[in-house]
Amino acid sequence: MTDTTSTTPRAKKRFRWSAVFDHSILILGSLFMLLPVFLALTTSSHDNVEIQREGLKFWFGSDIDENFGNAMFEKGGFTKTVTGMTMLMNSFILGIGFAIGKIILSMMAAYAIVYFRFRFATFAFWMIFTTILLPLEVRILPSYEVIQSIGLTNSYTGLIVPLLASATGTFFFRQFFLSVPEELVEAARIDGAGPVKFFIDILVPLSQTMIAAIFIIMFVYGWNQYLWPTLITTDEGLFTLVRGIRQIIQAYAEGSEIPEYGQAMALALIAMLPPVAIVIFFQSWFVKGLVESDK
């Protein structure tokens, strides 16, 4: 028998200090990312008075059902009409509505720009492109006034549609369509396929992975919106979970009685769970989409 270990040095059980060092750094980094959320989870399982007296908790207590139950089902807010469930539903409407709207609009626009010869192509491209110059945060006040003058405040339309006015998705699909081999469209034309047929039967199926990737990124983006929902929705029935965070902070700042720490942490955890779960489960699509879209 020859010595097989010498040809595969990696399999050799040799203790290396540098590996220990590398792992220590990675473990420290992972802990830094995990610890705040772990503390939120453990603290959310304790009674408010206990938290007020002893500070954030490093281990689980017995009030986890109560805090999560209250966060989800207790009617809160000024009007005492909304529950966490309402906000959860609104968050899903915003996240999914935004992602789907973005995909449809930007696929159509990118298809027009890449596959058609027409006079306004360059003009349309630049009109869309210019939107990256001015994030919503910068033009927030005039945007709010426009929505108000159209009468779209406190509506799902007013919440979702103005967020769609950006170029990100269009660029992503433009880039992808440009990488699709030229021969495909030539072959389709020889076979007599028109532009609509080519789009639906060839391009959309070809883009499936890309659509999934952009859906994840856009869903997370929509779900996590804060400033826009804060301005547009004053009706609590339309609050999203992330918007609800602002109410918690306000109650916390007024602070005459003991704040509901446990419940606040529970709501924060519920607000991060769906987007985090999607990013973890569809990790490879998400990473692919992120790395390729931003280039």
Place this chain on the structure above:
Amino acid sequence: MKRAGFANYWLPILLLLPQLTIIAVFFYWPAFNAVQSSFYLQDPFGFGSQFVGFENYADLFASKEYAKVARFTLLFTLLVTATSLATALLLAVKADKVLRGARTYKTLLMWVYAVAPPVAGLMGVMLFDQNIGSVTDLFAWFGYDYRLGVNYWDTAFAMIIVSVWIQIPVNFIFFLSGLQSIPQHVREAAMIDNPSGFGRFWQITFPLLAPTAFFLLIINITYALFDTFGIIDTLVKNNPASNPMTLVYKVFVDGFRGNDMGGSSAQSVVLMVLVLALTIFQFRLLERRIHYT
């Protein structure tokens, strides 16, 4: 555009119409309004407005408070960008190097991407709280009386830490994918030429990563300027009074709290110019971007 494009006249216009309509109504109209109202002085009670030319801009650049906010924004952006880039680079290099558990580390280091800034801000409010905060306890243990929302620099510290926490994942993902795209033969050649890990990193790996790093630099500056709004708003608990704030936060505070439409619009336009400069800078870099593979 594809060489073999379709030559249909109405279809492309029809396809572009929804996107262009939304952009026209919700982007160009408000953007135009911002530029316009930056030249006017609005009556806070809504009784018309008066053309004042560049007065709003002159007031802005003469304002000591604006200068203070601008200085803080610069410092904040520098610190957040540098810290999160450096931390993410270190973690990506190590995650690329280890043989065991690489996938687990990757997941553990990137999931925070999906956490909303204000949610992170709320956790920050708790962690840095004067009564219950664990970080405050840690500071007290070192004999420092940490006071979030009261002491200017204490609040700034919390803002920077929370902002860095949120931004590490994106940087990590891009650095790792940059590292993994370095071909195996380049790595092996580098290994032979330069057996010292440290020297190899600075002489070979880092220059190969430079395009990714430049790209991330822009992304991070944009993030620190605009996307940290939720973090700042939660950490100051709706009460910006004596706390540090960034330029974007001031646009919001002046416009909605102070009812100073003209001033807020002038600030928007200043930020617009800033983003324009950043975008031009980014494109110059992209043009020169070197591909090694």
